[in-house]
Amino acid sequence: MKTKEIREMAVADLRERIETEKQNLNRMKMNHVISPLDNTSLIKKAKCDIARMVTILAEKEKQNQ
Numbered sequence: 932m933k934t935k936e937i938r939e940m941a942v943a944d945l946r947e948r949i950e951t952e953k954q955n956l957n958r959m960k961m962n963h964v965i966s967p968l969d970n971t972s973l974i975k976k977a978k979c980d981i982a983r984m985v986t987i988l989a990e991k992e993k994q995n996q
Contacts, residue, residue, distance in 0.1 A: 932980050937987050945991070949984050952977060 940948065956977045962968065 932983070934983060934987070937984055942988065942991050942995075945984060945988050949981060949988065952981050952984065956981065 937945065956974070959968070959974055959977060963971065963974065968974070
């Protein structure tokens with residue numbers, strides 16, 4: 932997900948999306964343990980996307996204060 936798309940999201944939607952992505956990441960990790968993924972770079976990409984969303988969420992919350 933691109934930074935521009937994340938910045939356009941509302942705070943509530945962003946929080947919801949972060950939780951969803953964390954669940955998907957955990958599911959991906961569990962699946963990788965059971966049977967190795969073909970493309971393991973998807974795990975790294977998911978982590979980066981989550982970190983990007985958390986950072987932008989923190990920026991938005993700081994602006995609202």
